[in-house]
Amino acid sequence: MIRTELCKLLDIEYPIIQGGMAWVATGELAAAVSEAGGLGIIGAGNAPADVVREEIQKVKEITDKPFGVNVMLLSPHVDQVMEVIVEEEVAVVTTGAGNPGKYIKDLKAIGAKVIPVVPSVALAKRMTRFDVDAVIAEGNEAGGHIGQLTTMALIPQIVDAVDIPVIAAGGVADGRGLAAVLSLGAVGAQIGTRFVCATECIAHDNYKEAIIKAKDRDAIVTARSTGHPVRNLKNKLTRQIEKMEQENISKEKIEELGIGRLQQAVIDGDVDEGTVMAGQVAGMISKEESAADIIADVVAVAEDVLETSCELIEE
Ligand code: TUI
Numbered sequence: 310m311i312r313t314e315l316c317k318l319l320d321i322e323y324p325i326i327q328g329g330m331a332w333v334a335t336g337e338l339a340a341a342v343s344e345a346g347g348l349g350i351i352g353a354g355n356a357p358a359d360v361v362r363e364e365i366q367k368v369k370e371i372t373d374k375p376f377g378v379n380v381m382l383l384s385p386h387v388d389q390v391m392e393v394i395v396e397e398e399v400a401v402v403t404t405g406a407g408n409p410g411k412y413i414k415d416l417k418a419i420g421a422k423v424i425p426v427v428p429s430v431a432l433a434k435r436m437t438r439f440d441v442d443a444v445i446a447e448g449n450e451a452g453g454h455i456g457q458l459t460t461m462a463l464i465p466q467i468v469d470a471v472d473i474p475v476i477a478a479g480g481v482a483d484g485r486g487l488a489a490v491l492s493l494g495a496v497g498a499q500i501g502t503r504f505v506c507a508t509e510c511i512a513h514d515n516y517k518e519a520i521i522k523a524k525d526r527d528a529i530v531t532a533r534s535t536g537h538p539v540r541n542l543k544n545k546l547t548r549q550i551e552k553m554e555q556e557n558i559s560k561e562k563i564e565e566l567g568i569g570r571l572q573q574a575v576i577d578g579d580v581d582e583g584t585v586m587a588g589q590v591a592g593m594i595s596k597e598e599s600a601a602d603i604i605a606d607v608v609a610v611a612e613d614v615l616e617t618s619c620e621l622i623e624e
Pocket of ligand 1: 381404407408426428432452
């Protein structure tokens with residue numbers, strides 16, 4: 310049985326948490342992942358607080374197991390979303406795109422575990438000045454808004470720099486990846502892109518198919534010139550953004566072009582002109598399957614790799 314410190318910390322069976330992806334990670338997906346023994350997470354993204362509350366209540370109707378909410382700290386609704394999380398006594402809160410410092414006292418008062426996502430050693434260290442329970446160290450292989458370092462380089466450096474548990478994100482989609490990040494000193498992995506292709510995920514079939522069809526080099530980084538690079542699948546929109554960047558069009562114009570594009574892809578299924586956020590692992594995802602099957606496969610392969618990877622050849 311693959312159990313780590315993370316299982317104890319979050320009261321889950323397997324050291325796997327599901328990425329809190331905006332629009333994609335609804336109550337249905339979070340409940341399925343938690344019910345299967347991982348930690349399901351609702352992605353609050355830019356959603357208003359009442360929508361987040363509905364998703365939380367959906368999960369509670371399906372499962373009694375712990376689950377989390379990911380709060381995107383740049384959301385205009387962040388204060389109200391945090392209030393809902395406190396009222397609903399959510400067990401785990403992960404945060405992205407900023408510093409959750411000012412919310413930590415209230416979250417701790419309800420016993421929530423607080424786990425910020427960080428892309429660098431400096432930010433990981435800054436988070437430890439607050440009462441956070443762990444950090445998710447996210448490498449540049451991940452989908453969506455990303456930092457600079459790869460998971461391979463980032464995890465051991467953050468593990469060495471902080472004395473709280475480190476969860477790895479970015480580039481993990483199967484048991485080999487989970488075994489690899491455990492070897493780097495992480496206590497578990499966050500998996501995003503593979504769960505987009507879970508049966509229980511509400512993403513449009515076109516979005517899932519785009520990931521399933523993607524090859525190794527299709528998840529590219531655009532909008533570097535804006536200072537907020539995004540990893541997404543190549544399409545008509547990414548070509549338009551690249552052209553604008555070559556022509557030195559202002560970052561405001563480029564950012565304006567991106568507004569509403571994630572919803573356009575995830576909900577409307579427009580994978581040509583919408584933003585299809587996905588990690589580099591898109592190239593290794595070959596089918597839609599249930600969240601329980603994904604977790605069972607990740608766990609079985611990781612156990613096998615960890616048992617057999619040290620069998621050295623006798624010469
Ligand atoms: O948050 C992410 N990735 C995301 S959020 C997102 S939501 C969205 N985006 C565009 C359109 C619609 C919805 C999509 N992808 N990853 C976690 C992450 N956090 N990466 C980097 C950071 C981060 C950055 C700065 C964490 C902390 C931080 O601190 C800054 C400070 O000043 O403390």
